[in-house]
Structures are given as structure tokens and as C-alpha cells.
Amino acid sequence: MGSAALPAQKGSTSVDRRVFMADGIGVAAGLSLPHPPGPAGPPGGIGAVGTTHLLALRAHLSSLFQLDNAFGGGDVRSLAVRHLRRVRRIINTGQYPDTIGRQLQLLAGETAEHCGWLYYDADEQDNARRYWGEALTTATMLRDxxxxxxxFSSMSLQACHEGRARDGLELARAAQERATHLGSPVLQSLIAVREARALSLMANGTDAKRRLSAALQLVDRQDRGRPCPEWADFHGHAELDYAHGLLYTDLGNHRAATRFLSAALAHQEASYGRNRALYRITLALALVNAGEVDEAAAHAVGSLEALEEVESGRVMRRLTTVTKSLQAVDARSARAAAEELTEYRLAKEAA
Structure with a gap:
């Protein structure tokens, strides 16, 4: 999922960023359904639905994945919600055989899940739960x-985010049990990382390290077994480095954390703009904790240019944490960086 990002100018406004996104959104919105052949359906219906329609709808969902990777969930979620409404309308007003109907229902479930993810990224957790509940109902109904x-893997992340690490572990294990039967090493690796995150938050560093070791071995076997699904395309060595960085942060070994977080930032592709911003801000926080204040301040301020292109509540929450950490340090570079970060955050909130 590689939606390339153009460089933004430092100091551009939120409106500038939305204009910057216009080309990508235009691609997503332009993937309209072909005019359906055949007899008309009920009043307001779209008539006969076939494979061509499904391909167009799936292409739209793929474009939403790409926009999310590049820009975060803030602005993309409204597009995803509208896409879900479109799929629901087609399900309820179109004419199609049972085979097409099942694929439409599955697409609705996948789109609902992505809506949940986008609200999670925007840090609106109640809305995320609502859409994930709808997606899980669809998965159960279709036995998919x-x-x-x-x-389950998305809900595991949310549980950890909300301080419910035990729930996060059980959800990740439920996902892993199902993924093992599918035989996709990359997918199993991704879920092992989520198991490790929950374990580290439960202060079980030994088992967390064991799961991360397994995740590394699995991702190196990606040429075997089934390919991973599209939503898991982002998973690779950058994500594993980031997971190790979080683990060592939880264990209090901040110097080790900075090494892994630096590697994660170096390995992450430019098309994943939201993750690059998150990685750099997390690296700045680890550097503060490791006593490398000047480098931390430089990374924190350097992240602002990337943030002009990203709208993510999770990233902004991490930025607030870094700002507070820098404010607590008695160093000129830290104070100057904290002031600039605060000014940026207030301007973004006011925009």
C-alpha cells in the first residue's frame, strides 16, 4: 500500500494539508460504480450487481488503506464511512446472486473494520468499538x-492502548489461533507482535521477548505458506524494530530502545507517512529518557514537518507526551523544543 507523499512546507495550515490530500481523495472518490446493466431494482435501487461492481468497490477500499497509511485516520475516516454506506445501499437495493451477496456482505464487514481502525487512529475509541462490533458480527455470520x-488483532491493539493488557493478550491469542490454521507466516508474525505488546505491558518481558523472536523468524519465512492479506502489507522489519523499541522502553532500557527505534525509522518506507511520524516522535521520547536531550529535541522538532501531512489522534497524543517530557528537562534545547511543540499543537487544535 504505497501512496507516495509529496513534501509539505513547514508552517502550512490544516487547510493546506487537506488541499494536499485532494489528489489522493479524488482517486478514492473517483472509483465509482459502473452503470449496472439489466432490469431496474426497487425504487432508489441500482439494479443488477456483478463482479465488475465488486472489483470497483474493493479498489475503493484499497485506496482508503493507502490514504490511511500516508495521512492517518483523521481525514480519511469520513470517506470510509461514506464507502460503507454505499456498500450497505447496494446490499439492500441491488439485485445479485447469493455468491455476489456473500462477497458484498464480506466487503461491508471489511469496510466496517477499517472504519473502526480509522476511528482508533483518531483516538475516538467508542466509535472504533462500534464499527469493530459490526465487523465481528459480519465475520461470525459469514464464518469468515x-x-x-x-x-481480533485490531481490538487487541485498542485494549493495550486503553490499559487493558490482559484483554489485549486474549484477543491476540484468539487471532493467532485462527491465523495458525491459515498458514500465513507474515500474518502470524504480525499477531505475535501484538501478543508481545500485551505481555510487555503486563511486565512479562521474558515471554514478550520470546514472542518477538518468533515474530522475526516467521517474517523471514514470508516466501512460504499463504501470502498475507492486503491489510497486513505494512508488516515487516520496520514494524519489528518498532515493537522491540517499545518492549525495551517498557523494560526501562531506554538506550536499547533508541537503537531499535532508530532502525525502525530508517527501515520504514516513505509511503507510510503516519507510521514514520509516530516512529520519530516515539524515538524522541526514548532519547529524552536515555538522557540524550539535544538529539531528542532535534527529532521532536524535526517531526513537525511530517505532521503537516498527518492527521492522527494517536500521533498527537504521543507528541503531547514528548512535549511534557521535554518540559521537565532543565536544558536549553529541551525548553526551546517544548515551546515549539506546544505552539504547533495549539495552532493545529485551533485550525
């Missing part, structure tokens, strides 16, 4: 293992 794995 892939969708169950996707929902």
Missing part, C-alpha cells in the same frame, strides 16, 4: 476466518 483475525 480472515475477517475474524483482522477484528
Amino acid at each position: 476466518t480472515n475477517l475474524e483475525i483482522l477484528v
